[in-house]
Amino acid sequence: MSVDVAISVRGVTKTYAEGSAGTPALNGVSLDIRRGELTLMMGPSGSGKTTLLSIMGCILRPSAGTVMVAGQDVTHLDEGxxxxxxxxxxxxxxxxxxxxxxxxxxxxxxxxxxxxGFKPSQAKSEARHLMEIVGLGDKYNEFPRNLSGGQKQRVAVARAVAGSPEVILADEPTAALDSHSGRTVLDVLRQLARQQQRAVVVVTHDNRILEFGDRMIRIEDGLIAAQ
Amino acid sequence: MPPLARRNLFHDKIRLMVTLNGIVFAVVLIVVELGLFTGFTTATSGVMDHSQADLWIAARSTPYVDQAVDFNERKFYQVLATPGVADAQKYIVRWTEWKQPNGRTESVEVIGLDPNKSFGLPWNIVTGDVQQLKQPHAVMVDVIYKQKLGVHNVGDWFEIRGHRAKVVGFTQGIRAFTTAPYVFTTFKNAQEFAQFNQNQTNFVLVKAVPSADLAKLKAELQRRLPDNDVYLTREFAAKTNHYWMFTTGAGISVLMAAGLGLVVGIVVVTQTIYATTMDHIREFGTLKAMGAPNSYVYRVIITQATIAAVMGYVLAVVVSLFVILGGAKSGAPIQVGWQLLVSMFFVTVGMCVLAAIVSIKKVMGLDPAMVFRG
Structure with a gap:
């Protein structure tokens, strides 16, 4: 696995148990997610995008295949x-x-x-820094109910990048936002990918944000149709 | 860590009120029911518990203090002559009838005692003095039953089984388990009020010498009085308690009410805390998806439950005190000691934590992938 590759997926299938038959969601997907890139993952509803995102996020286990995250094989990792x-x-x-x-x-x-693992004082100062990065330094003490949708999503981005994880996985981050807010959020994610060498994956239906992707993967019927 | 548990609890004031209402209701219910149970239990044996006598002698097979058969008072002299006995007194406990000047009658339980003794006396006297019982026709009643007996002041006159009776003092808080209030008087008066023959009594109370072995003294008295039963005071109190609690409908119903109160309280608290946790289920799902360790999620849920328990308990104690004060002015004997209050603190926290553990099971079963489902 190249040092640039944050997540490596090989031959991953996923079948959801449903009666005696089972419903296939992914049918042998292989791909690499690289650091420093914002990867858009698109496809129609039910194509397997969110399933793939969940498997890459170590939330779901694949039925077959292997998944490496930050160089660690997590395919058979203990649930705990x-x-x-x-x-x-x-x-x-x-x-x-x-x-x-x-x-x-x-x-x-x-x-x-x-x-x-941050100490409270370190966490406070780092959180202030991250809120500045997403352009919400002045909203630090606001409760979410007092923020707009775009502002909430930027707080969510600040929370996601807290502690410098290699990978940011975003599921339809602009779906609940207006066009302007959606672009602001994507702009923040792209900057994080490029400036901080994070691997950012965005699952989306939103064609308005295509310009923000460094790479686009299209999934259909549980397979990668194009990348 | 940011105080997620505390914030979850205090953020929605209406939800907090609902949660606290549930806990307060449950705790007050349990405290009052257990207080009633304790009060009734104590009331059944109050005369014995406060007698300061070491032994009680009754007719053979007396089932409980309120239903004792007469026996000849010659036994009293046999008791006095027994080595190890420091003092003794003839003592009467017997139901009779109290008649007000307006002709209205009430059942009462007359207690005949010797005011010159240091034991077997009325307690909690708030008006008058036990020595005043030596006056002709003198009686003492409890302030709780003033209205029931039609008593207004010291000096009021009544009639007990055709004999005149004059109120010379009041006690406070001496409740009878039955609806018949206690009326304290001298042994001689009691013989008249309860229509005893002149040479009859229904108890002899014994005060042992300080060094006496009570078990041995009991055995010796039993040997000398084969037609009587001799009890240590606590044995006779327990026998009376047992009779009222387990062989009468009244006792069983109080016991069942206390048990039911406990069950209902636990169910209410469990449902309340469970609902409070479930209100934040999505946030717990988010925490799990983020990778928060289970221990952190447990801590948030249990802390939430514990804070709610402590707040609910404090409020419930305040409400319970009002209920108890209300009960003190009525005939309902709600007796809540510090032991019950301390126990209830742990019961409340325990119930809330138990409920939290039930909801933890639900949270731990959450699929973190729920966070991707909109």
Missing amino acids: KMPAVRLKHIGFVFQGFNLFPTLTAGENVELSLELK
Whole structure:
């Protein structure tokens, strides 16, 4: 695995149990996700995008094939060790933001840092820095309910990159945003990929953000149709 | 760590009120039911528990204190002559009838005692003095039953089984388990009020010499009085408790109410805490997806439950005190000691943590992939 490759997927299949037959979601997918790139993953609903994202994020296990994350084979990793891999190597950005509504924007980022072992004072100063990077330095003490959709998603991005994971996986990050906010969020993700050498994967249906991708992977019927 | 547990609890004030309401309701229910149970239990044996006598002698096979058969008071002299006995007194406990000047009657339980003794006396006297019982026709009643007995002041006159009775003092908080209030008077008066023959009593109370071995003294008295039963005071109290609690419908219903209160309380608290945790299920899913260790998620849920438990407990104690004060003015004997309150603190925290553990099972079963499902 090249040093530039953050995630390597080889021959991955995934079948969801459904009665005696089972429903195939992925049919032998192989790809590499490289550092310093923003990779767009597109495809129709039910094509297997989110399943692939979940497997790359160590949330789902493949039915067959191998998955390497940051040089570590996680295919057969013990279930109890998967959270630690996610915590150390992967940051998530969710379609619905998934911020903790009872914590301020800054505290959402602090929580992620403290889970990764930062001391409270370090976490606070690092969280302030990350909030500045995503352009929300002045919103540190605001609760999520007082932020716009775009601002919430940028807080979610700051939380995802907290602790410098190699990989950022974003699931439809612009789906709930207007065009301007969506572009702002993608711009932040692209900068993170390029300036901090993160591997960023964005699952999307949104054709408006194609220009932000360094690379585009198209998935159809559980297979990579184009890349 | 940012105080996620505390914030989860305090963020939504209405939800917090609902949670606390559930806990307060449950704790008050349990405290009051157990307090009633303790109060009733104590009331059944109050006369014995406060007698300061070492031994009680009753007619053979007396089932409980309120239903003792008469026996000849000659036994009293046999008791006094027994080595190890420091003092003794003839003592009457017997239901009779109290008649108000307006003709209304009430059942009462007359207690005949010797005011010159240091034991077997009324306790918690708030008006008058036990020596005043030596006056002709003198009785003492409890302030709780003033209204029931139609008593207004010291000096009021009544009639007990056709004999005049004058109130010379009041006790406070001496409740009877039954609806019949206690009326304290001298042994001689009690013989008249309860229509005893002049040479009859239904108990002899014994005070042993300080160095006496009570078990041996009991055995010796039993040997000398083969037609009577001799009990250590705590044995007779337990026998009376047992009778009222387990062989009458009243006791069983109090016991069942206490048990039901405990069960309902536990169910209410469990559901409340479970619902509070489930309100934040998506956030726990997010934490799991982010890779937060299970220990952290457990900690958040248990801390949340513990804070709710402590707050709910404090509020419940305040509410319970109002209920207890209300009960003190009525005939409902809610007896809540510090032991019950301390125990309830641990029961409350335990119930909440148990409920949290039930919800933890649910959270641990969460599929982290839920966070990708919109």
